[in-house]
Amino acid sequence: MIPANNSPESWTFAAKAGTLGGRIWQGTGMYEGLSEEDFTRHFMPRIAVPDHETWLAEDFEASARARDRLAHRRNERYGPGPLQLIDLFPATAPGSPILVFIHGGYWRALSKDHYGFIAEPLIEAGGAINGAPDRLVLAGNSAGAHLAAMMLSRDWGEDEGNDLSTAGFIRGAALVTGIYDLAPIPRIQVREDVRLTAAEIDALSPLRLLPRSAAPSVVAVGGAEPALWIEQSRRYHRKLSDAGMETEFMIIPGHHHFSITRCLAEPDSPLFRSVVRLLKR
Numbered sequence: 001m002i003p004a005n006n007s008p009e010s011w012t013f014a015a016k017a018g019t020l021g022g023r024i025w026q027g028t029g030m031y032e033g034l035s036e037e038d039f040t041r042h043f044m045p046r047i048a049v050p051d052h053e054t055w056l057a058e059d060f061e062a063s064a065r066a067r068d069r070l071a072h073r074r075n076e077r078y079g080p081g082p083l084q085l086i087d088l089f090p091a092t093a094p095g096s097p098i099l100v101f102i103h104g105g106y107w108r109a110l111s112k113d114h115y116g117f118i119a120e121p122l123i124e125a126g127g128a129i130n131g132a133p134d135r136l137v138l139a140g141n142s143a144g145a146h147l148a149a150m151m152l153s154r155d156w157g158e159d160e161g162n163d164l165s166t167a168g169f170i171r172g173a174a175l176v177t178g179i180y181d182l183a184p185i186p187r188i189q190v191r192e193d194v195r196l197t198a199a200e201i202d203a204l205s206p207l208r209l210l211p212r213s214a215a216p217s218v219v220a221v222g223g224a225e226p227a228l229w230i231e232q233s234r235r236y237h238r239k240l241s242d243a244g245m246e247t248e249f250m251i252i253p254g255h256h257h258f259s260i261t262r263c264l265a266e267p268d269s270p271l272f273r274s275v276v277r278l279l280k281r
Contacts (some may be wrong), residue, residue, distance in 0.1 A: 039187040042228035045257035055258035063116035097135040099127035104142025146180025147208035174277030216246035222255035
């Protein structure tokens, strides 16, 4: 726990935020004064949740059971990489909104096979694959939420030959327990796999980029997560709001990094209800 007099609301950062070249710059002093132990405690979810393997194993088994029950197309390839595979779950009615879920794992771990369990209740709520291409809702957890946020920061119509409009084809985003400023990455164990330069951190941090999408969003984080991890979600929500975007922020009490994603499969959860609202827009 951070002492009360060192709460996120009371921090004084060494560098003030500013704008530079069309992106928001927050300065290299943002985490000044934090020790290696601080970074590990607040930005390594597997350290924060010692029984994370139990949670992941349960999700993996629940996903296998869901695939047994549901019609789907498994391991459809969308790229040349060995893990560039997707499972597609058709909706009961053509023309339904499409929900794309991007899983976490600090960009180099876990797989879609851990998260298929969220498909069943969301299909029942009307979201799946054989839908209208202009009714796309993004969802992601952890590093997957980061990737979804990056999609909100891109002008999809600027590529030559691309007739997609960001505001037109992304209709909503559910960002769950995400990381939006990558400055901590060189200070934690994943740096051995995720080797980021200072320039890459600046270019790949949604907190440092201007949103390019008008899509409404939900930014959710668990109340039992480390304070600095929660603060990233709080700040990203504030950034979207300051940019004039419609955005909802929720801290879900009692949930940690490996439990909060299950809220996407619980119809009584406020997170599930918010995602359904995005699907029905």
